[in-house]
Amino acid sequence: KNEVEQSPQNLTAQEGEFITINCSYSVGISALHWLQQHPGGGIVSLFMLSSGKKKHGRLIATINIQEKHSSLHITASHPRDSAVYICAVTHNDMRFGAGTRLTVKP
């Protein structure tokens, strides 16, 4: 079993919909990261969390340390949000989930 599990694997939404991607992990962590990967491979760090909640524009990330669970929310989704979203945790090294492929249709 992967130490970092994401759901769903694939997600298709209509423009404007509220989107939630979930991440569960099974190891002790010092931080949890949400990353965005566009076609071609480039990875951009969206959030790094160790507790609570962070917001940046239309993106919100939350983490529950006790439950070992994090969520990434996208409000008012837009086709340009289409990408793979990856949850990763910092343990002794960095462990990644398999990613959630999001497609937002106009």
Next chain:
Amino acid sequence: DAGVTQSPTHLIKTRGQQVTLRCSPISGHKSVSWYQQVLGQGPQFIFQYYEKEERGRGNFPDRFSARQFPNYSSELNVNALLLGDSALYLCASSSWEPDRAPGPYNEQFFGPGTRLTVL
């Protein structure tokens, strides 16, 4: 200020050959990590280097090796290439330092990757 850079962008090799991938970190970052991302999967940790020393190693065979230079740039070498080595190789840098409590400097900044195809 330039971000993390990697070269080459794409590379095609045949089985049994050797390959060297290069990475230049963000200025001021002393920690460089390497990851392998096979198509359809999340990245897998290969190595972390800090101040020219290996600080972490993932579950990869000895065919994989790396080094870091005094200017903090890094090379990843893969010998005796196998078809299964075909992947996107990502480099990331951070301002991580050992013996320091976890904090914002854990944040890693990724390069664009080198896509390696082994035929």
